Amino acid sequence: MxxxxxxxxxxxxxxxxxxxxxxxxxxxxxxxxxxxxxxxxxxxxxxxxxxxxxxxxxxxxxxxxxxxxxxxxxxxxxxxxxxxxxxxxxxxxxxxxxxxxxxxxGPGEDLPFVMVVAPGLYIAVPVLAGMYAGARRQMLEGLREKAERLEREQVLLGRQARMEERTRIAREMHDVVAHRVSLMVIHSGALEVSVKDRKTVQTAELIGEIGRQALDELRQLLGVLRTADEDEDDAPRSPQPTLEDLAALVEQSRGAGMRIDLERSGTCRPLDLTAERTVYRLVQEALTNVHKHAGGASARVHLRYAADALHLTVENDVPVKLPGPRLPSGGNGLVGLRERVTVLGGSFEAGPRDDGGFRVSAVVPVKGTPS
Known part of the structure; x- marks a missing residue:
């Protein structure tokens, strides 16, 4: 302007x-x-x-x-x-x-000069300059439009590649994990019917219940993976585990023969859903590691509420017997837990104790007032 x-x-x-x-x-x-x-x-x-x-x-x-x-x-x-x-x-x-x-x-004898110079200065020069500027402007607009189109195509290709990869992951998980867990549940049901021993029947019931829970969580995960990017807000989600579900988690481990003490101290303070889910997964992974690497050892889960943080400790004693066949492990469980806690602004530590046991501890910030 x-x-x-x-x-x-x-x-x-x-x-x-x-x-x-x-x-x-x-x-x-x-x-x-x-x-x-x-x-x-x-x-x-x-x-x-x-x-x-x-x-x-x-x-x-x-x-x-x-x-x-x-x-x-x-x-x-x-x-x-x-x-x-x-x-x-x-x-x-x-x-x-x-x-x-x-x-x-016109000015008389200068008429031929005026008839040549005036059209050139007042007509030819501005017209040619305007045509050049217009052609350049159209070229720049075409290049800009082409760049925007290529960028949109790149975004669509990236979205398509992500969707194909997520679909492939969901298909592989369904073919491998879901099939194996389903067989486990079926065999546990057959064991409940065919065996008369009460303890064996209870163990089979526990295996079947854990397998069905794993299948439910796996179906939720597969549903999210198969959801397109633009429909992620509409992906089916059921209530995620919170600290109120820790007791049930500990009871499942006790049903498998593990000796576990669950302790709480301090004034309970509410955590946001992400923090509660992180604490639940931390306890779940720690108890799973005890099952894998310290069979028969007793374990303790301690939740201590401080003024501004929740201190969680999961530790186990030295196993009284050698563990059975080693279960497969990817070695990324503790790494994933450290990432979860670090994202929330807390701290995470895991390592062996001096007496040969193992300890997993975390500090998760607490938001809210005492309840």
Whole structure:
């Protein structure tokens, strides 16, 4: 807008825009000044109405009042105009008007020079410059549009690749994990029917219950993996485990033969759902490691509520017997727990004790007031 205002002011103050006295057609200075001001202000709309401005400038050529506006209007028509036919007609009309005006009120013996130089300076130069600027502007717009299209295509390809990978993961998990867990549940059910020993039946019931819970959680996970990116907010989600489910988790481990003490101390304070889920998963992973690597050892789970944090400790004694066949492990359980706790702004430690046992401890920030 500042540039357009400067162009309009330049057209108004240009010496050729109006004639102070001795106009060839006898036009008063006040009228010529008014026309010059109106035409100068009209250049403000040259980007949106270049053809109208050019037509007005061509019509004022015989009066000699549009000399500064004519090249500006022709440049704008060549750059912003949509019709090359309109540009050709306006250029021809402007050239004809300049030649006719030079013939009628030209300076005598300088007439041939004026008839050649005036069309070149006032018509050819602005038209060619406007055509070049218009072509360059269209090229830049085309390149910008192409870049935006390529970026959109890249986003779509990335989304498609993520969806295909998630679908592949879900398919592999369903084929491998779900199938194996389903077989485990089926065999546990058959064991409940065929065996008369009470303890064996209880163990089979516990295995079946744990297997069904694993299948439910696995179906939820597979449902989220198979959900498209734009439908993630609508993905099926059931209530996630919280600290209230710790007792049931400990009872499941006790049912498998492990000796576990669950202790709570301090004033209980509410945690957000993410923190409670993190604490639950930490206890779950720690007890799973005790099952894997310290079979028969007693374990303790201690939750101590402080003023601003929850201190969690899961430790086990030295196993009284050698563990059975080692269960498969990816070695990433403790790493994942450390990442979960660190994201919440807490601290995590895991390592062997001096007496040969193992300890997992974490400090999770607490938000809220005592409940």
């Amino acid at each position: 500042l540039f357009d205002a400067a162009v309009a002011l330049g057209c108004v103050l240009s010496p050729g825009g109006f004639v102070v006295h001795d106009h060839p057609w006898g036009i008063p200075p006040g009228a010529s000044l008014t026309v010059a001001v109106v035409m100068g202000l009209a250049t403000l709309v040259r980007r949106h109405r270049p053809l109208h401005l050019c037509v007005a400038a061509v019509l004022l050529i015989p009066l000699g009042l549009a000399s500064p506006v004519l090249p500006v209007s022709l440049y704008a028509l060549a750059k912003y105009g949509r019709s090359r036919r309109s540009l050709l007609l306006a250029t021809a009309a402007a050239a004809a008007g300049l030649v006719a005006t030079a013939v009628l009120i």
